[in-house]
Amino acid sequence: MGADHDGGRRRTPPLLRTTAYAACGVVLLAGCASMPDRGDLSDVESTPRQETQVRVFAMPPRDDAPPAEIVQGFLEALTSDDPRFSTARQYLTPGAARKWEPEQSTTVLADGPDSQAGQSGGREESDDFTFTLTGTKVASIDAQQSYSPAAGDYSQTVHLTRDKKTRQWRIDALPSGVVMGKSDFQRNYMSVNKYYFASHTTSAGSGQPMAVADPVFVRERVDPMTQMVRSVLDGPTSWLRPVVRSSFPTGTALARGVTALTPDDQNRLTVPLNDKAARIGHGKCDEMAAQLLFSLQSLAPTVDEIELRAGGTQLCSLTDERATAVAERGAETHAAYLYFIDGRHRLVRMSSTGGNSAKADTVPGPLGDGSTAFRTMAVARDEHSAAGVALDGKSLYVTSTVASGSLGEPVLTSKGKTENDRLTTPSWDGQGDLWIADRDPADPRLLLLEKGGGEPLEVLAPGLDGRIKSVRVAADGVRIALVVEKGGKQSLLIGRIERDKSGEKPTVSVQELRSATPDLEQVTAVTWAGDSRLVVVGREAGGVEQAQYVQCDGSIPETGTLPGLTEVKSIAASEDSDAPLFATSKDGLLWLPGGSGWRTLKETASVALYPG
Known part of the structure; x- marks a missing residue:
């Protein structure tokens, strides 16, 4: 990937030897340069995505290689499977090899870095030469292996010197870390979840x-x-x-x-x-x-x-x-039902396995009896209670889903003048707390109702720039997804939930909000779909609406894009990856069986939701 492009002045690079371990033996894989039996050396183009059993090894610098080939060979070596980048270090002077720390960072560019001879680079007849590496930044990986989306231009200088004894060119000054293009990053790196325990939630x-x-x-x-x-x-x-x-x-x-x-x-x-x-x-x-x-x-x-x-x-x-007896994990929680709001604005449920044969029944209690019309709802993760926002968006109710009874008084009321200036869809975390935003322009607030009731606690969000359109809290109660509007655009932000119970009154805040969809300008719907994954419906500037998976760190999984949907109203996913996706659109209630397109169900629905 470091060799995807070279500013139109590609030199013949050192070879990459590719080894595939298969039952029939060791074979050479097409797509990377291999050791030829005859003829001239060929250029290495952008390395395609390869199967996991494929190993790519860089070749060391050849004798009397010119400066451009040394730089190109070094960039190629960065994309190999050399555990400690020992081959890449052979392109450096001994001093530079000792100081260089490739594990400190990885910069990902849209394409491989272009290398251009600097204005003060000298001549190959002299003993020093300078190249400038340029490109467009996509992301960065820090020393902790954490991913962050990035943007803007990349420009770094590489300086070469010629050894006075051997007369071989080597790099003696270079940027820290590793740089490569997006396609090679996808081939070399994989996203995985490591796990810790929430400090203040159970x-x-x-x-x-x-x-x-x-x-x-x-x-x-x-x-x-x-x-x-x-x-x-x-x-x-x-x-x-x-x-x-x-x-x-x-x-x-x-x-x-x-x-x-x-x-x-x-x-x-x-x-x-x-x-x-x-x-x-x-x-x-x-x-x-x-x-x-x-x-x-x-x-x-x-x-x-x-x-x-x-x-x-x-x-x-x-x-x-x-x-499972030691700790609880969202992805291990299996919902018994899929829930949706039907054409009569009641809460209805059916088996979460989906399918055209699934039978829908109204939920017991006032949320399903039709006595009050609801615009949106959220079912607690234990499926024993639910929260519903009335059709006009003013009032939030919390009641049982397993027993009949009266709806009671609302636990929260908005004073917003229009439906769009009132309450968002609520969301439950695994601790049994309920989250919701009041969009009243005169008093916009993100609120927490402990165990779904009591005096609403206003959640501080010091980094929030815009008005909340949607709230989805993760099962762990530690991370929250907010769709935020500003200047006619909507973005998906992921924040860290911090709880402080040391004072007279507990405080809760959302800290270090970061974008999970930097390329989207409109976000229509979002839901958690795994321990660190979400499903997002949105569109890029000038693009069409599409549904896709995204990671909460802003990276895109390999299986990112989902089959197309039009005019999506809601989307429902479970942290359990075996549960099917559901959505509502102008075509009605849809579900997505594995490996196929969206299918329409007979039920009429305005909102689909899993517990959470």
């Missing part, structure tokens, strides 16, 4: 700690399992750290001499730790093992047991079945 149903996903990127073919374990032990990323905890004692690391981790034939992974973990209790050890098990299953779903060891003895062993 499950409303079980009282267990809530597992929180912390998405990071690891190099896909450079022992990702060991990378993942080390990353979990290193602790959460800076953005998430204020609201989560790790059960690993400070200073815990892999035992000395452990360089690679591999599951055995029983899908059990043994993780030897240093002495920092030697004296932990059994309950704490189970939490540590659960963190690793959840994390590694996002990388290798077949891993179903973690054994932790320290000082030559077993600390604990945790299976996939037992992990």
Whole structure:
């Protein structure tokens, strides 16, 4: 990827040797340069996406290579599967090789960096030469492997010098970290979730700690399992750290001499730790093992047991079945029903498996009896209660979904003058708290109702710039998705929920809001669809409306785009990835079976929703 483009002045680059491990033996894969038997060397074009069993190795600099070829070879080496970038270091002087820290950052460009000889670059007959690397930034990965969308121009200088003894050109000054184009980044890196526990929230149903996903990127073919374990032990990323905890004692690391981790034939992974973990209790050890098990299953779903060891003895062993008794995770929660508001503005439900044969029934109680018309609703995650906003958007009600009774008085009322200036759709977290925004221009507020009632608590949002259109809180109660309007545009922002109970009155705030859809100018609908993934319906400037998956860090999964929809009113997804998607549009209630297009159901619906 670093070699996608070279400003139209591409030099013949060093070769990339590609090795594919298959049953029939080792083969050379077309698409990367390979070692030719005859003829001239050929240019390496943009590297296509390849299967995970493919390894790409860079070639070292050839003797008497000119400056342009040295720069090009170095950029190619950055995209290889060399674990410690040892081949890339061969393009550097000894001093530069010692100082260069490739793990500190990765800059992702729309295309590979162009390299252009600098104005003061000198001549090849001299002993120094300068190139400028340019491109358009797409994203950056920091030293913690955390992804952030980026924009703007990239411009960095590479300086080369000629060794006085060998007369070989080498790079002696270069930007920190690694730079590559988007296509090679997608080939080299994969997004995975590592897990920690929410510091101030527990499950409303079980009282267990809530597992929180912390998405990071690891190099896909450079022992990702060991990378993942080390990353979990290193602790959460800076953005998430204020609201989560790790059960690993400070200073815990892999035992000395452990360089690679591999599951055995029983899908059990043994993780030897240093002495920092030697004296932990059994309950704490189970939490540590659960963190690793959840994390590694996002990388290798077949891993179903973690054994932790320290000082030559077993600390604990945790299976996939037992992990559910240690902590609760949104993706492991299976909704019994899909809910929707029918043509009579009542709350209706049917089996969450969907299908044309599914039978819909009204929900017990006042939300389903038709006595009050509702515009939008949210069902609590235990499916025992729900919150509904009246048709005019003024009043919020909370009541049972399992027993009949009166609706009672509203728990919240908006004074907004129009429907669009009143209450948004509410949203429940896994702790049983209810979130909603009042869009009244005279008093716009983000509000929290603990356990769905009591005096509404105003949530501080110091970084909010615009008016909230939609609120969707994650099951873990730690992250919140806000669709925010400003200047006729709508953007999806992800914020960190911080709770402080140290004062006379508890305070809740949403901190460090960051964009998850920087390319969209309109966001129609959004919902969580996994521990770190959302489904978003929106459009880019001048584009058409489409539904797509996005990660909460702003990255796009490989299976990002979904089949097209038109005039979407709502979309429903579950954190459980096995549950189908539902949507409402001008065509009615739709569902999306795996691997096919949207199908229309017989039911009439204005809003579809899963619990949450």
